[in-house]
Amino acid sequence: MIASPAPREVSVTLSLLDASGLSKTFGIIEVLKDISLSVRAGEVHAIIGENGAGKSTLMKILAGNHQPTRGELKIDGQQVSFSGPVDAEKHGIVLVHQEILLAPDLTVAQNIYLGRELGNGIAVDDRAMNEGAAKAIHDLGADIDPNAIVSRLSIAQRQLVQIARVLLVPHRIVIFDEPTASLTPHETEALLKVITDIRAKGVGVLYISHRLPEVKEIADRVTVLRDGRLVASHDTSELEPADMARLMVGRDVAKLYPDRHAAEVREPVLQVTGFDVPGYARDAAFTLNKGEILGFAGLIGAGRTELMEGLVGLRPAKGTVSFRGKPVAFTDVHSSLKAGVAYLSEDRKGKGLLLTKDLQVNLTLASLGKFIRGLQIDRRKESDALDKAIRDFDIRTGTKTILAGQLSGGNQQKLLLAKMMMLDPQVVIIDEPTRGIDIGNKEQIYKFIAALAQEGRSIIVVSSEMPELIGICDRILVMRGGRIVGEVQGEHMTENEIVQLATGVNVGSGEAA
Amino acid sequence: MSVVASDTAKAPKTSKDWDMAAIAPFVALALLLVLGYFANPNFVSVANLTNVITRSAFIAIIALGATYVISSGGLDLSVGAMVAFVASLMILFMNTGAIADPMLMLIAAMLVALALGAACGLANGLITTVGKIEPFIATLGTMGIYRGLTTWLSQGGSITVRDRGLQQLYRPVYFGDVFGVPIPIIVIFATAALAAFVLYRTRYGRHLIAVGSNEEVARYSGISVQKVRTIAYIVQGLCVAVAVIIYVPRLGSTSATTGILWELQAITAVVVGGTALRGGVGRIWGTVCGAFILEIVGNIMLLSNFVSEYLIGAIQGAIIIIAMLVQRSLMRK
Numbered sequence: 001m002i003a004s005p006a007p008r009e010v011s012v013t014l015s016l017l018d019a020s021g022l023s024k025t026f027g028i029i030e031v032l033k034d035i036s037l038s039v040r041a042g043e044v045h046a047i048i049g050e051n052g053a054g055k056s057t058l059m060k061i062l063a064g065n066h067q068p069t070r071g072e073l074k075i076d077g078q079q080v081s082f083s084g085p086v087d088a089e090k091h092g093i094v095l096v097h098q099e100i101l102l103a104p105d106l107t108v109a110q111n112i113y114l115g116r117e118l119g120n121g122i123a124v125d126d127r128a129m130n131e132g133a134a135k136a137i138h139d140l141g142a143d144i145d146p147n148a149i150v151s152r153l154s155i156a157q158r159q160l161v162q163i164a165r166v167l168l169v170p171h172r173i174v175i176f177d178e179p180t181a182s183l184t185p186h187e188t189e190a191l192l193k194v195i196t197d198i199r200a201k202g203v204g205v206l207y208i209s210h211r212l213p214e215v216k217e218i219a220d221r222v223t224v225l226r227d228g229r230l231v232a233s234h235d236t237s238e239l240e241p242a243d244m245a246r247l248m249v250g251r252d253v254a255k256l257y258p259d260r261h262a263a264e265v266r267e268p269v270l271q272v273t274g275f276d277v278p279g280y281a282r283d284a285a286f287t288l289n290k291g292e293i294l295g296f297a298g299l300i301g302a303g304r305t306e307l308m309e310g311l312v313g314l315r316p317a318k319g320t321v322s323f324r325g326k327p328v329a330f331t332d333v334h335s336s337l338k339a340g341v342a343y344l345s346e347d348r349k350g351k352g353l354l355l356t357k358d359l360q361v362n363l364t365l366a367s368l369g370k371f372i373r374g375l376q377i378d379r380r381k382e383s384d385a386l387d388k389a390i391r392d393f394d395i396r397t398g399t400k401t402i403l404a405g406q407l408s409g410g411n412q413q414k415l416l417l418a419k420m421m422m423l424d425p426q427v428v429i430i431d432e433p434t435r436g437i438d439i440g441n442k443e444q445i446y447k448f449i450a451a452l453a454q455e456g457r458s459i460i461v462v463s464s465e466m467p468e469l470i471g472i473c474d475r476i477l478v479m480r481g482g483r484i485v486g487e488v489q490g491e492h493m494t495e496n497e498i499v500q501l502a503t504g505v506n507v508g509s510g511e512a513a
Numbered sequence: 514m515s516v517v518a519s520d521t522a523k524a525p526k527t528s529k530d531w532d533m534a535a536i537a538p539f540v541a542l543a544l545l546l547v548l549g550y551f552a553n554p555n556f557v558s559v560a561n562l563t564n565v566i567t568r569s570a571f572i573a574i575i576a577l578g579a580t581y582v583i584s585s586g587g588l589d590l591s592v593g594a595m596v597a598f599v600a601s602l603m604i605l606f607m608n609t610g611a612i613a614d615p616m617l618m619l620i621a622a623m624l625v626a627l628a629l630g631a632a633c634g635l636a637n638g639l640i641t642t643v644g645k646i647e648p649f650i651a652t653l654g655t656m657g658i659y660r661g662l663t664t665w666l667s668q669g670g671s672i673t674v675r676d677r678g679l680q681q682l683y684r685p686v687y688f689g690d691v692f693g694v695p696i697p698i699i700v701i702f703a704t705a706a707l708a709a710f711v712l713y714r715t716r717y718g719r720h721l722i723a724v725g726s727n728e729e730v731a732r733y734s735g736i737s738v739q740k741v742r743t744i745a746y747i748v749q750g751l752c753v754a755v756a757v758i759i760y761v762p763r764l765g766s767t768s769a770t771t772g773i774l775w776e777l778q779a780i781t782a783v784v785v786g787g788t789a790l791r792g793g794v795g796r797i798w799g800t801v802c803g804a805f806i807l808e809i810v811g812n813i814m815l816l817s818n819f820v821s822e823y824l825i826g827a828i829q830g831a832i833i834i835i836a837m838l839v840q841r842s843l844m845r846k
Binding site: 347351352419 | 720723727730733736737
């Protein structure tokens with residue numbers, strides 16, 4: 001089908017890929033409308049936009065997973081249409097998925113060659129595959145044993161394996177779908193280097209991300225999507241991250257982080273000493289005060305999540321914990337929730353919400369006791385509670401009967417927060433509160449967190465996004481290798497200082513491991 | 514709103530599709546009744562239908578328990594052997610003559626059966642939850658144990674209620690009726706109504722579905738996954754005991770081969786009724802419907818001359834596959 005001619009930049013000679021007038025409709029809802037963009041050889045073209053702006057759908061069309069409802073695709077000026085991802089690969093377009101799609105029990109080499117094993121037709125040639133894998137990984141500037149089992153690798157290492165696997169296909173255009181979402185700053189930097197190297201080979205890169213400073217750093221051009229439409233396309237040099245944010249949201253994001261007034265009096269609520277989570281955290285000691293927002297920074301694998309899970313009884317742990325002046329031992333989550341300590345997992349979809357159940361079931365799951373009348377669940381009361389939660393936490397949903405899995409990431413997080421707040425906890429531990437969430441929802445979640453602290457609750461925020469920790473926390477503890485290695489507050493709350501503590505690289509920071 | 518659209522394209526089912534999946538077994542049952550009428554008009558006579566439903570009682574009641582276990586993400590292969598085991602011990606208890614008054618003896622025997630069923634279920638539950646052994650393997654093991662113990666108790670033969678008076682007193686529990694409705698049918702619907710109330714209306718039911726739907730989410734929400742699962746196995750054991758209580762008066766005896774392959778029929782009834790084998794969805798009335806479907810198919814085959822009744826097993830096998838295919842296509846829509 002031919003679309004109406006759309007305005008697009010003309011750079012005939014160097015364009016690898018030209019999309020014009022792409023539209024996509026699911027049912028009656030138009031997800032993409034009239035998108036035109038090009039990718040040139042040797043450039044990084046960033047696609048930014050809030051969740052639901054249509055970025056993923058656009059990428060899936062370019063990678064052959066979806067067919068456009070209208071519009072056309074040209075490669076080297078030749079019109080093409082893809083019947084599926086394999087077809088797109090034949091044209092040299094490959095996609096690095098946001099999720100890690102590897103077989104955890106196979107080795108690195110076996111994963112890289114999965115589905116295209118080398119061999120003589122009967123037996124596979126493990127040696128050739130190991131060599132090939134070693135070279136592919138080396139080309140990415142990494143050092144991972146091709147014989148290592150994938151489940152033992154870190155997230156960042158797995159991501160590199162995934163990239164190596166994708167790059168094994170002869171490629172001219174590589175699409176990265178939010179590759180840094182679960183990486184630490186250090187790992188992100190390494191990945192950006194890989195992308196710069198790919199670009200240097202004359203490959204065109206499409207780069208999707210929420211992290212605007214990163215986009216500013218790496219992209220040559222930026223295209224902004226909002227509500228399925230293309231709202232701007234510029235050379236990166238013309239835009240600052242603040243401009244990008246404004247274009248994405250469609251209004252001024254004056255201030256992402258709410259104003260905070262730290263509590264004047266330090267009144268300890270949770271005191272932890274000599275706390276061990278075997279295999280993950282050792283000898284942790286810290287104090288959380290009333291009305292305080294305490295941050296936990298560190299690299300992935302530093303033991304932050306495990307320490308928190310140990311504290312609330314999700315993992316075997318030992319140590320001294322005193323809550324509101326009384327010694328406590330939370331042996332299971334039930335006891336910690338009952339006492340008033342709630343933990344919100346970083347894994348919203350896997351551990352936070354029942355994706356195939358409706359909002360009401362999810363909201364009341366942890367606090368069903370409050371909704372029992374006689375022997376029965378009072379569904380009327382549940383429904384009223386949902387109405388209130390939707391109002392209080394601004395959960396954006398078309399109908400109340402929608403399944404939790406159908407909400408956007410930001411709204412899922414709000415629902416999870418609402419679910420835990422049903423228990424009226426005095427201590428709220430939030431792990432990666434804004435992972436994979438767009439900027440508009442982020443701002444709201446920061447406001448909720450600040451408001452909870454204002455009400456006198458004590459908050460722990462575990463996050464890999466340092467600007468976020470610096471923006472909302474009163475103090476930040478830094479973990480490395482299972483130990484709390486330092487604390488920063490006030491003017492010392494800078495990315496630089498935190499990174500030094502988290503990596504232990506710089507000596508001048510005055511701490512010992 | 515565009516988020517919703519792109520998500521639906523991927524996987525989650527809308528509530529409307531779930532409703533379709535819930536209705537499907539009842540539509541199938543209605544179609545079977547029509548088919549049965551054409552195969553043999555006698556099929557739809559009240560006498561024949563009550564007879565068929567009465568005979569489905571054992572599988573239907575056991576399958577109600579299986580609905581709990583399967584909804585919680587478990588599986589119980591031991592129920593057939595458990596029927597034989599509990600029935601044997603119940604009859605042996607009656608044969609001891611420990612209680613002189615026949616009525617008291619009968620009531621005590623029923624309580625013994627319920628206690629034994631609960632104990633067998635508890636054993637299954639603890640082995641899978643505390644022992645952390647896959648339900649498939651754990652209940653395969655207890656299936657062997659319960660069956661083996663029964664064979665030993667009966668010395669390979671059968672165990673019969675010796676006291677004639679007691680047998681006569683007990684007989685109506687299977688053969689009797691209330692206002693024309695056979696007692697087994699009343700028991701099916703009473704048990705199902707209770708099971709439905711607990712599953713759909715109470716906190717335990719909600720927790721059970723949460724555990725089956727996503728164990729981790731349940732755990733992070735402060736639900737004791739082990740307790741919820743163990744109770745599901747106990748419910749299964751109690752259902753087996755109820756089935757035994759109405760089974761024993763039918764023949765007045767039991768043998769080492771009692772209840773063979775009943776576990777597969779119960780699982781078939783559950784799955785045909787629309788409960789997902791992976792857990793997280795439980796359909797009590799669907800299960801009852803599934804048990805009826807299994808029995809009715811057999812009955813139609815007996816009454817019609819087209820298909821040999823020796824093929825009943827093959828047809829029931831085909832039904833489970835067709836039911837799964839239908840469920841799958843309904844979810845995809």
